[in-house]
Amino acid sequence: MVFDVTVDEEKCTGCEECLEVCTVNVLEIKGGKCIPIRVKECIGCRSCVEVCKEKAITVKELEVEMSETTRFLLRDLLSD
Numbered sequence: 001m002v003f004d005v006t007v008d009e010e011k012c013t014g015c016e017e018c019l020e021v022c023t024v025n026v027l028e029i030k031g032g033k034c035i036p037i038r039v040k041e042c043i044g045c046r047s048c049v050e051v052c053k054e055k056a057i058t059v060k061e062l063e064v065e066m067s068e069t070t071r072f073l074l075r076d077l078l079s080d
């Protein structure tokens with residue numbers, strides 16, 4: 001699964017609580033605000049969302065786009 005992490009800079013106070021709970025170090029503080037810098041590493045645990053008192057973080061699951069070839073191969077495999 002692929003996740004997208006966004007932080008509302010207007011709401012973020014730079015408290016660093018989210019950095020403490022993220023086990024894969026997606027987030028960093030830059031210029032006093034939280035920035036998701038390693039979004040690809042996100043495992044979607046939503047611990048950061050829960051810990052953020054300002055409700056500044058959003059974690060969304062993204063649909064993985066499949067190429068035509070992958071779609072074709074999958075259809076082939078599933079029809080066996």
Ligand code: SF4
Nearest residue numbers: 012013015016018052
């Ligand atoms: S927990 Fe929320 S307010 Fe604190 S740094 Fe993270 S995003 Fe910003």
Ligand code: SF4
Nearest residue numbers: 022042043045046048
């Ligand atoms: S959802 Fe989990 S892994 Fe993703 S940024 Fe938040 S704490 Fe880190």
